Amino acid sequence: MGFMDKLKQRFKQDEETKEVSEKYQEGMTKTRNTFSGKINDLIARYRKVDEDFFEELEEVLITADVGVSTVMDLVEELKMEVKRQKIKDSSEIKDVISEKLVEIYYGEEDKSIQHLQLDGEGLQVILVVGVNGAGKTTSIGKLAHQLKADGKNVILAAGDTFRAGAIEQLEVWGERANVPVIKHSEGSDPAAVIYDGIKAAQSRQADVLICDTAGRLQNKVNLMNELAKVKRVIEREIPGAPHEVLLVLDATTGQNALTQARTFSEATDVTGIVLTKLDGTAKGGIVLAIRNELQIPVKFVGLGEGIDDLRKFDADAFVYGLFADLGINEEKEEGE
Amino acid sequence: MAFEGLADRLQGTIKKITGKGKVSEQDVKEMTREVRLALLEADVNFKVVKQLIARIKERAVGQEVMESLTPGQQVIKVVKDELTNLMGGEQSKIAVADRPPTVIMMVGLQGAGKTTTTGKLANHLRKKHNRNPLLVACDIYRPAAIKQLETLGTQLDMPVFSLGTEANPVDITKQAIAKAKEDHNDYVIIDTAGRLHVDENLMEELQQIKADVKPDEIFLVVDSMTGQDAVNVAESFNEQLDITGVVLTKLDGDTRGGAALSIKAVTDKPIKFAGMGEKLDQLEAFHPERMASRILGMGDVLSLIEKAQTNVDEKQAKELEEKMRTMSFTFDDFLEQMGQVRQMGPLDDLMAMIPGANKMKGLKNAQLDESQLTEVEAIIQSMTKKERQDPAIINGSRRKRIAKGSGTSVAAVNRLLKQFSEMKKMMKQMTNMQKGKKGKGGFKFPFM
Numbered sequence: 001m002g003f004m005d006k007l008k009q010r011f012k013q014d015e016e017t018k019e020v021s022e023k024y025q026e027g028m029t030k031t032r033n034t035f036s037g038k039i040n041d042l043i044a045r046y047r048k049v050d051e052d053f054f055e056e057l058e059e060v061l062i063t064a065d066v067g068v069s070t071v072m073d074l075v076e077e078l079k080m081e082v083k084r085q086k087i088k089d090s091s092e093i094k095d096v097i098s099e100k101l102v103e104i105y106y107g108e109e110d111k112s113i114q115h116l117q118l119d120g121e122g123l124q125v126i127l128v129v130g131v132n133g134a135g136k137t138t139s140i141g142k143l144a145h146q147l148k149a150d151g152k153n154v155i156l157a158a159g160d161t162f163r164a165g166a167i168e169q170l171e172v173w174g175e176r177a178n179v180p181v182i183k184h185s186e187g188s189d190p191a192a193v194i195y196d197g198i199k200a201a202q203s204r205q206a207d208v209l210i211c212d213t214a215g216r217l218q219n220k221v222n223l224m225n226e227l228a229k230v231k232r233v234i235e236r237e238i239p240g241a242p243h244e245v246l247l248v249l250d251a252t253t254g255q256n257a258l259t260q261a262r263t264f265s266e267a268t269d270v271t272g273i274v275l276t277k278l279d280g281t282a283k284g285g286i287v288l289a290i291r292n293e294l295q296i297p298v299k300f301v302g303l304g305e306g307i308d309d310l311r312k313f314d315a316d317a318f319v320y321g322l323f324a325d326l327g328i329n330e331e332k333e334e335g336e
Numbered sequence: 337m338a339f340e341g342l343a344d345r346l347q348g349t350i351k352k353i354t355g356k357g358k359v360s361e362q363d364v365k366e367m368t369r370e371v372r373l374a375l376l377e378a379d380v381n382f383k384v385v386k387q388l389i390a391r392i393k394e395r396a397v398g399q400e401v402m403e404s405l406t407p408g409q410q411v412i413k414v415v416k417d418e419l420t421n422l423m424g425g426e427q428s429k430i431a432v433a434d435r436p437p438t439v440i441m442m443v444g445l446q447g448a449g450k451t452t453t454t455g456k457l458a459n460h461l462r463k464k465h466n467r468n469p470l471l472v473a474c475d476i477y478r479p480a481a482i483k484q485l486e487t488l489g490t491q492l493d494m495p496v497f498s499l500g501t502e503a504n505p506v507d508i509t510k511q512a513i514a515k516a517k518e519d520h521n522d523y524v525i526i527d528t529a530g531r532l533h534v535d536e537n538l539m540e541e542l543q544q545i546k547a548d549v550k551p552d553e554i555f556l557v558v559d560s561m562t563g564q565d566a567v568n569v570a571e572s573f574n575e576q577l578d579i580t581g582v583v584l585t586k587l588d589g590d591t592r593g594g595a596a597l598s599i600k601a602v603t604d605k606p607i608k609f610a611g612m613g614e615k616l617d618q619l620e621a622f623h624p625e626r627m628a629s630r631i632l633g634m635g636d637v638l639s640l641i642e643k644a645q646t647n648v649d650e651k652q653a654k655e656l657e658e659k660m661r662t663m664s665f666t667f668d669d670f671l672e673q674m675g676q677v678r679q680m681g682p683l684d685d686l687m688a689m690i691p692g693a694n695k696m697k698g699l700k701n702a703q704l705d706e707s708q709l710t711e712v713e714a715i716i717q718s719m720t721k722k723e724r725q726d727p728a729i730i731n732g733s734r735r736k737r738i739a740k741g742s743g744t745s746v747a748a749v750n751r752l753l754k755q756f757s758e759m760k761k762m763m764k765q766m767t768n769m770q771k772g773k774k775g776k777g778g779f780k781f782p783f784m
Contacts, residue, residue, distance in 0.1 A: 062382055065563040131561070133446070138478075164484045164488050165481065165486075168483045171480075186487070217588060217589035217590070250559070252565045252569070253561045253563055254561060254594070255377055255378070255591075256561040256591035257561075257563075259591075277446065
């Protein structure tokens with residue numbers, strides 16, 4: 001049984017995974033169209049797997065923002081695998097490619113790291129960080145809605161006191177998700193807002209506190225120090241917190257995403273990534289680059305503008321979404 | 337550093353060919369491969385890289401490079417020339433309608449920075465062109481987007497037109513323009529909602545606005561950190577709206593910004609402005625040449641190019657090195673250096689290039705920006721010759737005089753004096769470091 005067949009098998013198992021995969025397929029139509037379209041085209045044009053084939057494959061992957069060094073690693077491994085399995089025909093390589101992509105994604109760790117680790121005792125704190133315009137506030141709104149639907153008692157802290165309208169934006173999301181928002185006025189000290197958020201969450205016995213922060217470019221030393229201070233305040237008030245530090249990344253970002261991930265990790269020990277705006281882009285390959293070079297898991301992806309469009313990240317579904325057009329769709333319909 | 341600059345990348349190849357009388361085609365091939373990787377890592381689009389490489393190769397196998405004594409540097413020069421050519425000249429003009437108001441429409445993806453740029457552009461129009469703009473809040477989708485523009489309007493003390501989130505954007509713009517005529521606003525800047533270029537409904541909305549108000553300028557706002565997709569975004573917006581210019585945002589970050597090149601290549605529309613910070617006065621004219629250096633990996637490349645171009649600079653560098661070693665570096669030298677530095681590009685990048693600068697006390701929080709540079713220049717220029725040579729004599733009353741003369745404060749003067757002494761200390765450390773490692777020579781002033 002080929003690797004894609006195995007994946008496909010998995011998605012037939014139950015309704016829930018089916019729903020997940022459909023959402024991915026839907027949200028990633030654009031991504032898939034360019035990515036798998038190109039690979040299909042490539043495979044159609046090259047009957048044989050040779051140097052030229054690999055060179056073009058390299059192009060396809062780089063165009064998806066997978067990143068130069070990750071692509072080089074990947075292509076190197078593919079070449080070895082092709083030699084080992086004595087693959088000559090290009091149609092046979094599809095499986096190997098998708099398998100390698102999933103392998104890069106998981107690395108050495110197990111799949112449970114994909115999920116939020118919020119099972120501890122007492123108040124769980126999520127700190128949300130990222131550059132300007134990545135989609136932090138929107139993601140927080142969606143995440144709050146999701147946790148609320150899971151039966152959690154959620155409170156939001158409006159830590160973006162800098163950008164005009166940011167507090168109001170979070171308040172609108174608070175209303176939509178029906179969760180309270182703790183805020184100060186614009187221009188006040190973010191650490192103080194977060195502190196108040198913690199106190200309020202504790203006295204109201206909330207389960208989860210989600211802290212918004214102002215967007216900042218990672219090379220602004222002062223602003224990164226401010227962020228580290230916010231984190232220290234949380235640590236001091238609740239030992240073991242923040243339980244999750246989520247870095248929000250725009251999926252259309254190029255190689256700078258790696259620097260973002262690295263620098264934000266240094267300041268705040270990022271535990272996971274929220275990849276936003278994945279629905280509109282031909283990309284998302286940066287997920288692999290980050291995983292390959294920095295070992296930070298993607299925990300959520302934004303696949304649309306609706307409040308329900310933040311999905312738990314599923315590497316299998318992601319790769320399946322990418323490759324869904326690679327000649328396995330008809331079979332899937334037959335199976336249903 | 338996250339990325340190797342082009343010069344680093346070419347080091348290996350250059351080493352191999354130094355001393356060789358002739359550069360082979362194989363050598364050129366290797367060099368162009370490195371160029372290709374450097375450009376890709378800077379997020380220049382693949383197709384654009386391909387075209388560029390073809391042209392670079394053509395020139396590189398030509399005599400220009402092959403017969404040069406320093407082929408590696410020549411290659412870099414060729415690459416930079418090509419990039420600068422591709423990006424075109426400086427063009428930060430904004431249209432003026434025959435009959436006011438002039439209408440500018442801001443479009444782009446979510447989170448690119450449209451609303452902030454709208455505020456900055458309005459500020460720019462008022463300050464630089466003495467105009468009186470009206471801001472129009474057409475983003476009826478994102479929560480609190482209208483509030484954001486209104487807050488910016490308050491900060492700038494400028495009128496903002498909105499009809500809440502229930503109105504239709506086309507109606508909003510129509511009424512806004514009527515209002516502008518009434519109130520004698522000579523510019524109208526329309527802030528539209530962020531949208532994906534693949535979202536047909538929302539793109540149609542923009543087309544409707546365009547058909548209705550016939551804007552004089554349509555600016556596409558693009559995040560400079562955008563990756564390979566920049567091409568698709570720009571192409572799509574341009575096809576559907578025939579944009580008139582581009583504003584590149586968040587250039588104060590540490591992205592290489594290859595997207596700039598891609599956008600210019602596929603749309604052939606000028607990049608007019610660059611967002612250089614979160615404050616409302618941090619919008620600058622776009623400098624194609626600086627961008628070219630930046631994409632290639634900044635100063636290291638520049639230093640090489642400068643060497644390749646003139647030997648005078650090398651001599652100056654030697655003098656400077658000597659001065660630094662003997663600790664006779666003065667404010668005059670500092671001023672001269674600053675002039676050169678200012679031609680090079682964003683200062684944060686330059687700071688990042690100084691080895692260990694991040695860890696250096698006093699420099700860590702220096703956070704230099706262009707406006708501060710102007711201040712520093714003013715302060716130094718307000719010093720007497722003697723003071724510049726020997727800062728130790730600058731006492732309290734001299735400080736007061738300098739502050740007055742430069743239109744700054746005593747605190748600012750103190751800060752500069754402190755930084756200068758820190759800098760001298762740093763230079764000493766660095767020269768010592770260098771001595772310890774290599775004996776002598778090879779040292780470059782960090783700004784060069």
